[in-house]
Amino acid sequence: MPAEATPPGLVLRSRAAGSVRRPAVGRGSGGTPSRRPRGGGPRRLFERARRAWDRPLTAYYLILGSSLLITVLGLVMVYSASMIKALELSLPASYFFRKQFLAALIGGALMFAAARMPAKLHRALSYPMLMVTVFLMVLVQIPGIGMSVNGNQNWIYLGGPFQLQPSEFGKLALILWGADLLARKQHKRLLTQWKHMLVPLVPVAFLLLGLIMLGGDMGTAIILSAILFGLLWLAGAPTRLFGGVLAVAGTIAVLLIKTSPNRMGRLACIGATDPGPQDQCWQAVHGIYALASGGWFGSGLGASVEKWGQLPEPHTDFIFAITGEELGLAGTLSVLALFAALGYAGIRVAGRTEDPFVRYAAGGVTTWIVAQAVINIGAVLGLLPIAGVPLPLFSYGGSALLPTMFAVGLLIAFARDDPAARAALAMRQPRVSWKSMRRRVKKRPSGER
Numbered sequence: 001m002p003a004e005a006t007p008p009g010l011v012l013r014s015r016a017a018g019s020v021r022r023p024a025v026g027r028g029s030g031g032t033p034s035r036r037p038r039g040g041g042p043r044r045l046f047e048r049a050r051r052a053w054d055r056p057l058t059a060y061y062l063i064l065g066s067s068l069l070i071t072v073l074g075l076v077m078v079y080s081a082s083m084i085k086a087l088e089l090s091l092p093a094s095y096f097f098r099k100q101f102l103a104a105l106i107g108g109a110l111m112f113a114a115a116r117m118p119a120k121l122h123r124a125l126s127y128p129m130l131m132v133t134v135f136l137m138v139l140v141q142i143p144g145i146g147m148s149v150n151g152n153q154n155w156i157y158l159g160g161p162f163q164l165q166p167s168e169f170g171k172l173a174l175i176l177w178g179a180d181l182l183a184r185k186q187h188k189r190l191l192t193q194w195k196h197m198l199v200p201l202v203p204v205a206f207l208l209l210g211l212i213m214l215g216g217d218m219g220t221a222i223i224l225s226a227i228l229f230g231l232l233w234l235a236g237a238p239t240r241l242f243g244g245v246l247a248v249a250g251t252i253a254v255l256l257i258k259t260s261p262n263r264m265g266r267l268a269c270i271g272a273t274d275p276g277p278q279d280q281c282w283q284a285v286h287g288i289y290a291l292a293s294g295g296w297f298g299s300g301l302g303a304s305v306e307k308w309g310q311l312p313e314p315h316t317d318f319i320f321a322i323t324g325e326e327l328g329l330a331g332t333l334s335v336l337a338l339f340a341a342l343g344y345a346g347i348r349v350a351g352r353t354e355d356p357f358v359r360y361a362a363g364g365v366t367t368w369i370v371a372q373a374v375i376n377i378g379a380v381l382g383l384l385p386i387a388g389v390p391l392p393l394f395s396y397g398g399s400a401l402l403p404t405m406f407a408v409g410l411l412i413a414f415a416r417d418d419p420a421a422r423a424a425l426a427m428r429q430p431r432v433s434w435k436s437m438r439r440r441v442k443k444r445p446s447g448e449r
Contacts, residue, residue, distance in 0.1 A: 063415055066341040075101060114409025164399055171227060223371060272285055290306040318380055349362045350363040
């Protein structure tokens, strides 16, 4: 018996019932398909920013970018702030800028070299660097070799317009040598004993401090003390030991301040709004005047009034005040943001490594740069006494710029040495193929005679 034929209408209905209907895509006024808005909004942006912030190369780019931006902006402000000072000394207007630019070029080479050196080579250089620095700091105190600048005997004359301040290199030497020393003792599990934690780190640091204070430079001594405390804190010094060293250092500092009328005068100028008798607070007050006259966006590059003989040291210790006058609040906040980014990246490198030498060295360099920036900016704002320390990577001074850029190279090397960062950098390196993509075709006979 033949099978009955299915009616055509039933076939069409069954196909229609078995088919899956897709929702119609709405169209806008222009006839184009309308996209559904992505959910999340600010939360989605926050998650994307957090993922980007946690990438392996974030610290590397922050250190490299922020340090270069600070240095370039510092060159611009050194040129603007030092023109009038150079003309007062019967020098070309670009005199200080050219010296700073030359120091920046040498410092850039040092930063590149330090960024390419392995950690083993840095550790090998720590002891020779410490011995050479101590030798130069001893030479500073010898009459005829050492020079006195602004009352501080901390300079060596190199000939021509060039001078050297060995105490600036003492900061870098203490960091490298102290990091290597603490790393060796941690490897031998000796840091649990307070004697091994203090000796010989603290005596050597006090030796450097004594040589610096013989020249009368208390500002550099404060920075060196901050580096010492940072190394002890990273090494896990107990509270009692840390407090004891801090109490001894504080007592010595109080004695040095009370026995010096100049230091007592600087301490009295904190928050001053009037120059006072004999213009004792002239520099502090005119630094506030420069910041106050800048407004939101400043008076423009080169348009500072305070640098025309009113504000002493406009291109060195108080260059931040000239920056506030010419670039305004926007410029000063940009400088603060760059230092904050550099400090965060240094802390991140020190916190994520498993190598004790890298942790101590990165923490010491970060303590150095951040502490010096806080002391300099705090003095300009009238919140701290004027210590006479330059703003790192920003103020004029080759002796301060060279070791600081080498220290930034250390941070770059440590950030690159992270396994995840090393893998990410290897993935981004362009692969150059020297093989030709042209295929070789064998010649065939054409068949023609």
